[in-house]
Amino acid sequence: MKHYHFIAIGGAVMHNLALALVQKGDSITGSDDEIYEPSRTRLRLAGILPAELGWFPEKIHSGLDGVILGMHARIDNPELIRAQELGIPIYSFPEFIFNQSQSKKRVVIAGSHGKTTITSMILHVLKDQGVDFDYLVGAQIEGFDLMVRLSDAPVIVIEGDEYLTSPIDRTPKFFHYHHEVVLVSGIAWDHFNVFPDFEEYKAQFSRLMEQTPKSGKLIYCASDLLVKEAAEKALTQGQKIPYQAHPAQISNGKTHLKTKQGLVELEIFGEHNLQNLQGALYICEDLGVPAAQFYASIRTFKGAAKRQEILAKNDSGILFRDFAHAPSKLKATVNAVKNQFPDRRLIAVQELHTFSSLNKAFLPNYAHSMAEADVAIVYLNPHAVALKKLELMDEKTLREGFMRADLQVFTESQALKDYLLGLNYQNTNLLLMSSGNYDNLDLAPLKAKFK
Template sequence: MKNFHFIAIGGAVMHNLALALVQKGYHVTGSDDEIYEPSKTRLNKAGILPEEFGWFPVKIHEGLDGIILGMHARIDNPELVKAKELGIPVYSFPEFIYNQSKDKKRVVIAGSHGKTSITSIILHVLKDQGVDFDYLVGAQIEGFDLMVRLSDAPVIIIEGDEYLTSPLDRRPKFFHYKHDIALLSGIAWDHFNVFPDFDEYKNQFRQLIDMTPEGGELIYCEADPLVKEESESSEMKGKKNPYQAHPAEIRNGKTVLLTSQGEIPIQIFGEHNLQNLLGAKKVCEALSLTESQFYDSIQSFKGAAKRMELIKAKEDRALYRDFAHAPSKLKATANAVKSQFPERRLIAVQELHTYSSLNKDFLPNYEGTMDSPDEAIIYLNPHAAAMKRLELMDEETLRNGFKRKDLKLFTDSQALKSYLLEKDYTNTNLLLMSSGNYDNMDLEGIKAKFE
């Protein structure tokens, strides 16, 4: 029996990988200095929740086949130090995923935005069509118990992140997967704390493109000018396969695909999702699925968690939640909801939660991203800014950055909740966008306004 120890087992992907290894029959242990829900309950149910929070070098012994190191751990982590002293192999999770899948066909979905949605569509279609596959995805998806599966399947679908690999490896995660097929959805500056220079950020994607092997394939969104430029100028050896948005029409708040097989109704919407959908279709076709199979399965796809997720709706209103936080994601999501329901008023709330979004120097990248909502609101958590050692921006600074004079700012989640509860939502959609949770703001009362 293989025996692995996780340093920082509580992370979203890390705990899912740990659970996947338990399913595979491996012996798994782990440590972390903090574990939140749902990781805590899921690890406990599997019998691998650490008895105490903290780092315990005594857990590191020569009987381990390897250490899987999470990004949350520091270089001087006492368990990591002990593992190095004993000469135990240390893997980042992307290195470990590659190690487990090097004999499979590896499909990597990359880009500044759309990765989770595209990966989710592919997983849904493959499962619906009875294809055997492994996967790694960055969100919980309906119909899948875990965010990771590792088996004897001949193919693996991987959501490839450009963020750092581990405390020991400052390269993007997606370099480690050594793709056979890569999809590149878009390039828009993100992770300002790691890539303070935009050209350095773009260079990571240039390198990924160039890694496409002879006999491999690059599927790229030519609607994104940077992706088009980098992909078409690359001297990579494999096949280049461009895509744009799938042709579609909006009818009475519903989107239908226009295809050679007639009109196909779908449950997702927005120009960016039509791009995501066609990119996913290209991947499925590269894996030998037919157009008919894709169109049969896409009709039942509801979307990934927190990606244009419909929380509550009735005849004249809807409440949506989305993970959008980077400028490109924010603009695409707000535009999509407004375009889908042009006759309805749109109130959009954006929580600035990440290092990039809270950084005054990065703020000009948000210009025009909140133009489409009828009412635009920003929520800033003073504690989040303080934790990242950043100055808390004021309303005037934000208005100048977003270039919207009527922008409203809240720095207290209870005050924001009270404001939203007082609103009349007749013929109105409310869109909540954040990679956080508005400082644990309770949404139950707000949901009731849409029932």
């Protein structure tokens, strides 16, 4: 049994890793200055919820086998400083995952968009096929209690994020996994606060590709021109395998894969998801799952949480919730819903919530991202803008940025709610897209409109 202490234990991945280590039999302590649900309840039920919020250097002692440092902590965190003084091993969570999986085959799924869905597809198929594997994924998936598993399994599938590793390591997380197989799904400018230069952002993915060992594989989406260019230029002796969208057809609002075994009906849809699925197929085949078995399992995949998630539906309309916030994700999701239901009116609501999306300099990247929506709406909270110390954009600026003269803009959650509840949803789909929650917008009345 090992004893690890978590600095910033309340984070989504951090608390899942802590719970995974408890299941493994390790002794876990932790601290944080804010812990929200569901982290709070899950940590409490596991017996490792900190007794009080805050940072306590006395929790750091020489008996620890290591300290796991979350991105939420600051570089001057008193517990971090104490661990450094005592010479206790300090791991970011990606460094710790690598430390625990050096003897495993490491498969990393990366990309500006699609990585959570691809990882989720792979995990769904492997579990359905009875394969023993470990994993790290960035969202809660149906059928999995945790977002992390560490065991004696011979393989680990990792969602590799390009965001910064920790307060003391300003490099992308995905470098630390030292993959044997890597999949890159797409490159589109994101994390403007960390990578204000797009060339530098793209360079991170090129460096990742070039880490592929001679015995490894680089699987990449050739439909994405930036990925294709980077992969073809990548200086690696590993095998390069391009992929594009899996052949499919749409019939009566359902997508069917075209396979050698015949048509396979899916729960998911959209060109981007057909690309994601093809990448997942190649990974599963590399892990020993034949195509026929992949198809048998993927037909029951319903998607990761908040990815084209159906909140309510009736015969003439669907209420969707999606995590889409970056321009490429937003465009792919809007296009997917409109293409799947071309005869229905599409009302698309986008919350500008992240630093990038609220930044006036980044706004032009959203041009035409909601072009396929019949009604396009943007919501932003002036308080959130002020907290990020950014300039509040007016309606004219937003309409020019999105290249939609009819773009509707809301800055109050209640006003948005009143507007949406006043609409008629006959033969209409409503698509809510955000990495936030529209300032705690109550969705129950909206769901009722689709019953």
